Amino acid sequence: MRIARIVAAAAVLAAVAAPWLGLYPVLGMRILCFALFAAAFNLLAGYGGLVSFGHAALFGGAGYIAGLALTAWHWPLLAGLALAVCFALGVGLAMGMLAIRRRGIYFSMITLALAQIAYFYFLQAGFTGGEDGLQRIPRGALLGVSMQSDRVLYEVILVIAACSWLALRRIVDSPFGHVLHAIRDNEARATSLGYAVNRYKLGVFLLSAAFAGLAGALKAVVMGFETLTDVHWSTSGLVVLMTLLGGLGTDAGPLVGAALVTLLEEKMGTIATFLAHVTGVAWFAQLADSTDMVLGAMFIVCVLAFRRGIVGEWRARWARAR
8 A cells, every 4th residue: 555655646746747857748638638538437347347438429529518618608717627527427317328228238339329429410510610620729717827838737637637536536435436346246236235226327427427528628628629539439449448458447557558548649650760770670660650550459468468457467466476
């Protein structure tokens, strides 16, 4: 426990100092937003046992709603974020009430189908800009402080992400979280003990939807635009990949997975050039335009070699070593 706290404190200090140590603030903010998105998905899939392929509708949809509130209605930043979270809760309620009545692959397919309906709605809606996306989303101000500076906005999003992560941990460690563990491990036994299983499933779906919506709204504010990519099913697959790589059902796994995948997407060219230079193998340079192939290979290795993910495998080996 003491080592875990030391590692957590070191991670927070590194995150705070990252922009002053050379990390591009916008890249850092993208990592934080996707880390929060992955943590929200991990609450549902890792602790609730419900694998959703529809979280892109919550993530990207909240980004569109926040962008609409800030650009067309000229709402304050905090109000725009709150509206986006409320939108994600509404969509999550509708999606959850339809999906929780099914289990396994049927649950996943229902969420995917509903997310695709949302995707085609945003494709045709007038305020989204269609394939061009919603552009020029202003950052505004928060509590009288302008968010135009990348570093100021980075620190604000870091605080929001850290508080959200602590809230998610508190949920997992609460009696509600313990019931979720029981439902995930043996739903029939939890039902026999008198728990309203569907209510708990719907509750965790709503909580996951709220944090996913917050992550999507923050990303739209950071980037200054929102596109159909964030509501496409591939984004749902991306968050699944992030969570599995980091470690499903672990506290830090989604953060590690999100950082790894985002850095690979942004810096694949630099990494490929470095590998080609160090190893002398020219073929590595061709990986600069093959990010999807590299991510797919990493997923295969993860499934075959360490199914617990990076953090889960490290924890298991540390436990054995002790």
